[in-house]
Amino acid sequence: LGDELTSVSSEIHRAVESERNLCRLRHPNIVRFLHIAQPEPATVVVFMELLDGRSLERFIDNRPRDEPKIRDFSEQPPVIHRDINCSNIIVRADNTRIKLIDFGLSIKLEQSVSHMSASSQSLPKGTLNFMAPELLGAGESDSVQYSRESDIWAFGCSVFQMASGARPFANAKSLLEMAQLIDRKGAHALPDGRSAELRDFYSRCTAKDRRRRKSAQELLEHEFLTGGKLKPRFLRSLFGAGQ
Template sequence: MSGQFGSWEQLDCLGCGGQARVFKVRTDQGDVLAAKYLDLPPGEETAASAVTEAKLLVGLCHRNIVQFAATRFDPAVGQRLILFTEFIEGQTLRCIINGQPLEQAKIRTYSLQLAEALNYIHTRRPPVIHRDVNCNNVMIRPDDTLKLIDFGLSTCLQPLEDASSACGSTVNSTASSRHQLGTVGFLAPEILYRKEKLGVAQYSAQSDIWAFGCTVYQMATGQAPYYSSQPAVYIYRVVKQGAPQLPKAAYSEELRQFYHGCVCKDRRRRFTAGDLLQHNFLLYRPEELRELRQLVQDYQRQCAEQTQLHAREKQQAAERKRKRIASANAEATRERHRLQIRLAMAQKVAKKAAGKRRREAAQRARERARRSRMQSGTDEDVDLLATAAAEADEAATVEQLTRDLAAAMDTFRRDLLAVELRLSEQLLQLDTEEIAERAAQQLELDTKMLMLKSAEATAKFDKVS
């Protein structure tokens, strides 16, 4: 949507009022807009003020406020100002209510968006007041997005000349008018009272909040406050009695407090738009809060069950780990004892066999030497000596094999101790069942390798023996 266009074509009339008419138009840029024709009172000062305020409206940008595109003066009528805004598809809030109360969830949805729109314009610098908040000036799109429209009566606030007031505060800022602006049924009592007594209607951000409260009342009951009364009776009842009460049985206490905070007769005690956004009615949803509380309880119960299950699984895993470690240590201890016994037996047998071989070889050598001295002949002596040397070499070979066997058994024992150490380290680092299973498989593989080495050593010893 662009405000840079030269001409426009009227398509349909969207509505007419006492001071304005609204048309659906198409610009020469192809944009479809809404054009509001405002007839201004005569006077250059009035026209200049209207142009200044219109420029401020063009600067408004909020998702819940109609977007202004441009302002023009009607070339045919000099004192007619034209406000171009986005064209909104949807229905007015009054059409949606259609004389029937809305559900509290809908009231909350629309109230939240309208409060955000008012908070935006009231906190501008300078603040802007709408001066005609009512259900006809609130559009609802098909996706339930709210748009505050018809800013033709809005104006910028000026601070009161009071040293005790906060400069720039919307609570102490007013705009006066000789003409009563707004919609009967949504006008604040201070506007009606000052107009009746002093001839001047005094508007403020709090008068917008009163109108907001009347809008909430119409959403809750289907009708505007004191709907059946004549305007004079309405003015009298509002000035004397204040706003009507919401029925207690129909809606929650939060909604009633929210409404009453908007329609206090003393405007200084009314909520601001910022207060409304922080009210429990908009922040907390009792029906959703019950569902949320149930979800939290279910989640806490599931967490407790998961915690207990995890604790049991962790305890079971720790017990399985402890049993595996104990079993592995016991098996390693038994294997070490078996190997030590076999090593001792092998060393004993090897030592005995080597001693026996040495004694037999020495005995045969002595016997042959004795026979050689008793007999004559050089060749026979040479043969005997050769045989004795061969037997001595055999004895040395047996002794070397015995030493090799002992060294092999020592190496085997060291390998066993290394396996036990690696097993202990792995078992200490076990955190999951999968790692424990892999460690057990590795232990089984290492045990098989040790058994194979043991078998090889035993076979070698049997060969030597």
């Protein structure tokens, strides 16, 4: 309104233009963005591929999944995203393939057009149970720093939900409580009965110090996924998909 109109319109335009890069992404594990249009200044239309399937959270349905299925889905780690969680991962109808959805578009547009106070702008965006310690100010500086490592943590939280049937720290009611739990205990422990390979794989995703978390490529070479033998072909991680 008034003096804000020009600056807000400019922010919306920049956000839409930056998201056009999504239409250039070609990867088997992310949803295809076909076209982004802005027919009117306050209207943005996104055309995406139609996916048949259900979210990974609905697929889990509060029931722990066996390790072969966890392995199948963990071979397809989709990063970088800023809100990886089981609701943003679609299990295709054949129950063997996954695709990542909600690839940051809503976050960027929200940041561009919302009227938020300076204090609220410093809060991280994403799903509480899947937020890395550094996003919560646990163990590091209080500044919000999205990174590939924070996506790896969120991916580890998705592994936890597949292994346990529940979101990590499901009882936490606030960012502060979540940060305190992680600061005291680190990542939620996997349930009893899981293999040593899965436990080690999970620990490498959820190291409290983000510098100790493994990259997507290193995780793809982990024994939990390879069975002790390097596979001849790896899925290309999204770290390089847009390059």
